[in-house]
Amino acid sequence: MSDIFELTASLPEIELGPGDVLIRDGEAAGAIWILVSGSLRVLKDGIEVNTITHPGAVLGEMSLLLGRTYTATVEAVESSVLRHAADGAALLAGDAEVTRLVAAGLAERLAFVTSYLADLKQQYGDAPGLAMVGDVLRRLEERRAPRAMPGSMREPDPEY
């Protein structure tokens, strides 16, 4: 089994200095980056929600796969090096092993969230909203429905 560094060795590398912004919340997605070295912070509405220091961490893949703009801002905490695929879709389409590794990373994070929420139910299961967490998680995992799209033609810019 290959690792992500071996598979992406041909990608160009970029360097960021402390405070340099890699991804900006709300901007169009499309690229994928792989962290080689350094440290990044993830900001949502100006609040730090995560840090990324693990070499081989993939960034940009969720927005790319969901076809959405970025949902957080990512900036360098210190001097950092990343591999950069400007056309992330082409990278995934061109190498099944890269795609598998990206999917494995997403599945791993989903498992983190699921296990955390399931434990919440165990520890705080007496409130109605928490008591249903396990059932909600099972339904979410199994849900196969057309994607819900919000919006009203009658109230296109609702005050309420």
Add this chain to the structure above:
Amino acid sequence: MRLLLVSDLHYTLRQFDFVVDIAPDFDVVVIAGDHLDISSAVELDAQIVVVGKYLEVLRDATSLIVSSGNHDLTGEDPHGERAALWMSETRAAGIPTDGDTIELGDTMITICPWWDGPIGREAVEAQLVRDATRRPARWIWVYHWPPTGSPTSWTGTKHYGDPDLAGWVERFAPDIVLTGHVHEPPFKPGGSWWDRTEGAAPSWIFNPGRQIGPMPTRIELDLDAGTATWRSLMGDEMIELAPR
């Protein structure tokens, strides 16, 4: 019959929890739309699953009735008009919802969807025309948007009501209309959580409004005692429901 009206919970889970806690005290619980919140960080599909689960819990506790609001629209219906498509899952769970009419004793409750185009509007009108021909002693509507020109749709600076509902209320004169949508009326001078239309067959209009925190604003109707009580962080207010 004791009926609880809440609306515009907007995926506020603590408020759903609160409704679950008090639901057994009522014969009927009505949630008049905007169960979801389109500005939430939680994906709409995930909100549907969570809210659906809450509705099942409430269904097991009392008679539950839900209608859709503008935040609940998730796609296009066969006519190409926006609709709360997930309400079909709610109906499949045995919960009366958009387009349904139920009878509880001498009371008929017509549940109107959020309509979002001319075909949807025609369907709501047809539903009201049909039910008008068989109205029993008491006819209640559930309709997300309060009528225009009513203190129940007064924001504090303007009337923000539904002119179609105002026309239908005048035409069909239901006994009671349960709404939501406009959050401020109960809290604003000139606004109110209740209204009583003029005329020989007046209709009561109710809108509980919306507040932050774990407890939703709510209206408790005791139809046997003839009272309506609004409960909020501002305290409680009660009115007598004068007979026609």
